Amino acid sequence: MPQTTLAILGAGIFAKEAHLPAIAALGDKVKLGAVYSRSESSASSLAELAAKTLKYDTPIPVYHDADPKANLDVLLARSDIDAVVVVLPITQQPGVIVKAFEAGKHVLSEKPVAKDVASGIELIKTYNASYKGKGIIWRVAENFEAEPGYLVAAKAIRDGKIGKLALFNLSAINALDESSKWYKTPWRTVPEYQGGFLHSAALLRTVIPDALVSLSGHATLTKKYLAPQDTINAVVKTSTGAIGIFELSFAAPYASRAGGLTTFTGTSGWISLAGAKATIDGKEQNVNRVTIRSVKEKGTKDKDGNPEFEEVVEVVDEPSCGVRAEFASFVERLNGKDDGLGDPVGALRDVAFIEAALNSNGTAISLTDLVPQL
The missing domain is CATH 3.30.360.10 (Dihydrodipicolinate Reductase; domain 2)
Structure with missing residues (x-):
């Protein structure tokens, strides 16, 4: 199985306490290649903790909104990033998810799929119409x-x-x-x-x-x-x-x-x-x-x-x-095995x-x- 390089978008408590251990549990199957947050301090905090948790010898690159040379667009332009994990506030997630699709990245986004049903329907229709057929994979992380x-x-x-x-x-x-x-x-x-x-x-x-x-x-x-x-x-x-x-x-x-x-x-x-x-x-x-x-x-x-x-x-x-299981399922899906978990329509039903x-x-x-x- 080829190694998947991930980027985490969002640096809150759940990214630190749930997502990092889930990535660590995957071992050599994944590599954390970048961290993004709106502020440099929060992104750096997550990157430092991630390097310790994952036992990396080199620093994890940090991206944030304050530096045009190291913002989200720059991160998404990196050809070595295969997929992004979106852990941002729900009102921001749909726009970031579509931006990741545009950049050709696979996406694992935290629940809920959107702030309400109407927004969720619009986002799923956009994915189905413009990105799913290109082989871009999108899953919603619902650990239950x-x-x-x-x-x-x-x-x-x-x-x-x-x-x-x-x-x-x-x-x-x-x-x-x-x-x-x-x-x-x-x-x-x-x-x-x-x-x-x-x-x-x-x-x-x-x-x-x-x-x-x-x-x-x-x-x-x-x-x-x-x-x-x-x-x-x-x-x-x-x-x-x-x-x-x-x-x-x-x-x-x-x-x-x-x-x-x-x-x-x-x-x-x-x-x-x-x-x-x-x-x-x-x-x-x-x-x-x-x-x-x-x-x-x-x-x-x-x-x-x-x-x-x-x-x-x-x-x-x-x-x-559940968090570890959903990450493992996502990586398996990137490698051609689909167990059905994380379907955005299922998340919309929630x-x-x-x-x-x-x-x-x-x-x-x-x-x-x-x-x-x-």
Whole structure:
């Protein structure tokens, strides 16, 4: 496999704490060839940390807006840069993504695909019309879509381990206070940049085998510093008639209230997903614990001649490594292997889900109508 040379566009906390370890995990498959940020100080900070994390002997070239000789256009003009990873505020991403396409670069862009459905549709249409046919690859980095544990749950449902899906329930309650490092970033404090609700929508899209077609819900603001909204409750329906409850909040009053559990109930069993700690290869790790409970006939009958049943339990612990998995998937795609992860249309469906939940105010909204065939 040839080595891929990447550039990171954006130097925030997620680039430092999630993207660099993901690149390091790929070893010799990739090389970080450049770093860009609007300011020289933030770009230099990321480049220095990257050199240490990746154990490079030479400095990583830095690009920023203050120097016309070392700005984004100059970076994109480099023939040795194969692909860019876009980790910029969402209002800036579409323009930068198209600029990268124009320069012939493959793109892995952070979720959401755009700030709203209309913008996402426009961006996808532009890509399909002008760049996809040229062999330029674009993927959207949604790490929940790539989490191995969620893929295990998805396969179990598709394999019929719980029968036909009938109902589901996602509850994710977070305590995000103003002292959190994740709050002290424009991704959380600038309303136009927020995309934190998207993960849970992606989880449902990944695990449920059928399209989510209808949603009715309410959104509210509990803590002013989390404006515009910090809590969503909705009822969702799939194309096959399964119904579910979607409960998501960042406004828990204290850490003791934080936590989550997601369940999928079928006609002959159910699956639960929850975060846990487990020892794998002698090391304690954060895992997604998948518990699959399948109801099966025992092969015996009761006193009235009716078949007797038992519940067979299977527990699978998968390391939480979605960011690393999405990077690995992207590099594999650049080398001709497509596992389907990161499809921009899938990412657009997540935006449509959250947009509908925020705007519903109790009225049923067709998710199918929000996202046309692209």
